[in-house]
Amino acid sequence: ETGVTQSPTHLIKTRGQQVTLxxxxxxxxxxxxWYQQALGQGPQFIFQYYREEENGRxxxxxxxxxxxxxxxxxxxxxxxxxxxxxxLYLCAxxxxxxxxxxxxxxxxxxxxxxx
Amino acid sequence: DxxxxxxxxxxxxxxxxxxxxxxxxxxxxxEYVYWYRQIHSQGPQYIIHGLKNNETNEMASLIITEDxxxxxxxxxxxxLRDTAVYYCIVRVATSYSGYALNFGKGTSLLVTP
Numbered sequence: 001e002t003g004v005t006q007s008p009t010h011l012i013k014t015r016g017q018q019v020t021l022x023x024x025x026x027x028x029x030x031x032x033x034w035y036q037q038a039l040g041q042g043p044q045f046i047f048q049y050y051r052e053e054e055n056g057r058x059x060x061x062x063x064x065x066x067x068x069x070x071x072x073x074x075x076x077x078x079x080x081x082x083x084x085x086x087x088l089y090l091c092a093x094x095x096x097x098x099x100x101x102x103x104x105x106x107x108x109x110x111x112x113x114x115x
Numbered sequence: 116d117x118x119x120x121x122x123x124x125x126x127x128x129x130x131x132x133x134x135x136x137x138x139x140x141x142x143x144x145x146e147y148v149y150w151y152r153q154i155h156s157q158g159p160q161y162i163i164h165g166l167k168n169n170e171t172n173e174m175a176s177l178i179i180t181e182d183x184x185x186x187x188x189x190x191x192x193x194x195l196r197d198t199a200v201y202y203c204i205v206r207v208a209t210s211y212s213g214y215a216l217n218f219g220k221g222t223s224l225l226v227t228p
Contacts (some may be wrong), residue, residue, distance in 0.1 A: 033216075038193075042218030042219055042220050043159065043218045044205050045207075045217070046213035048210075048215060050213060050214050055209055055210050056213045056215060057128050058215065090159070092158075102214065102228075103149075103164065104216060106158035106159045106161075108157060111156075
């Protein structure tokens with residue numbers, strides 16, 4: 001167990017709807033990263049938050065947005081859902097950005113299905 | 116960004132050592148190599164990481180060649196529970212201070228009885 005939790009476990013939405021996924025970081029970790037994993041593929045980096053500020057973004061459109069709260073928990077929001085957004089969404093927390101060997105620890109993921 | 120190349124699949128008999136190779140020929144001098152594994156539909160699990168020296172922990176050993184262009188993850192006594200997809204990763208910078216994990220497709224390891 002990594003101490004990283006995500007909710008909900010599973011979610012079904014329809015095209016055009018909006019969704020919010022939640023992540024609680026491991027205690028003492030101030031950095032959270034979100035990844036999308038389509039079926040049969042490796043996880044793809046969406047964005048990273050450090051101390052409530054976005055600290056980098058992958059190749060995802062603006063309808064993917066996020067928040068990090070003062071307690072370092074985080075949300076991933078996706079607007080105008082498309083069928084291709086169906087995936088496992090993973091969050092990973094890490095202690096901080098200072099160390100060049102900072103290790104990311106993953107939660108169990110949220111399985112999103114868009115119909 | 117440095118990329119990694121891994122065989123798509125491997126088999127290993129239970130109790131034997133599993134040796135998973137990875138090529139990262141474009142890695143730069145200060146980039147670490149990370150290994151994660153993912154058991155079906157679970158979150159990736161951190162295994163080990165290294166820069167240029169060989170590393171060992173309770174899960175595995177990591178052997179990095181002297182030129183750092185390739186590495187091998189060794190599971191010394193594979194069990195059925197080690198069946199998973201194994202990812203060899205070189206991180207990419209997200210900003211001046213952050214890093215993201217650049218996952219490829221990994222190696223699907225099947226441990227057989």
